[in-house]
Amino acid sequence: MKNSQNLLKNSPLKVTPQRLEILQTIQKNGHISIDDLYAHIKEKFPSISLATVYKNIHTLKDEGILLEIHPQDAKSHFEIKKEPHGHFICKKCGKIYDFEIKTSCNPNLSEISEIDESEVYLYGVCKECQ
Numbered sequence: 001m002k003n004s005q006n007l008l009k010n011s012p013l014k015v016t017p018q019r020l021e022i023l024q025t026i027q028k029n030g031h032i033s034i035d036d037l038y039a040h041i042k043e044k045f046p047s048i049s050l051a052t053v054y055k056n057i058h059t060l061k062d063e064g065i066l067l068e069i070h071p072q073d074a075k076s077h078f079e080i081k082k083e084p085h086g087h088f089i090c091k092k093c094g095k096i097y098d099f100e101i102k103t104s105c106n107p108n109l110s111e112i113s114e115i116d117e118s119e120v121y122l123y124g125v126c127k128e129c130q
């Protein structure tokens, strides 16, 4: 897993304690909504406003460090950008799971040479909720 500090250092963005905390929180949670993220950040930076968190998130997204995902019937979530992958969303607990999209071993996807982006969502019930 990439280090939050390196993610920022490799970008033109300034490394601020708030940005580091945002990235670390997202890394720890995998996928997180702005509201949940704000609740975490506020514990460490009580004076931070939602608008500031929002602005930082979008700056990080514009830099290609974060990715926004939009599951159906759920709030937008953010994650640290990595290889294109699919998301499984549990309809009971709302947890989001990543899954790999392997084109090489799927004969139906044999025409694909490279995936740049993926908006693949699967919905159902996770093992924990069954």
Ligand SMILES: [Zn+2]
Pocket: 090, 091, 092, 093, 094, 095, 125, 126, 127, 128, 129
């Ligand atoms: Zn579940």
Ligand SMILES: [Zn+2]
Pocket: 031, 079, 085, 086, 087, 097, 098
């Ligand atoms: Zn993901």
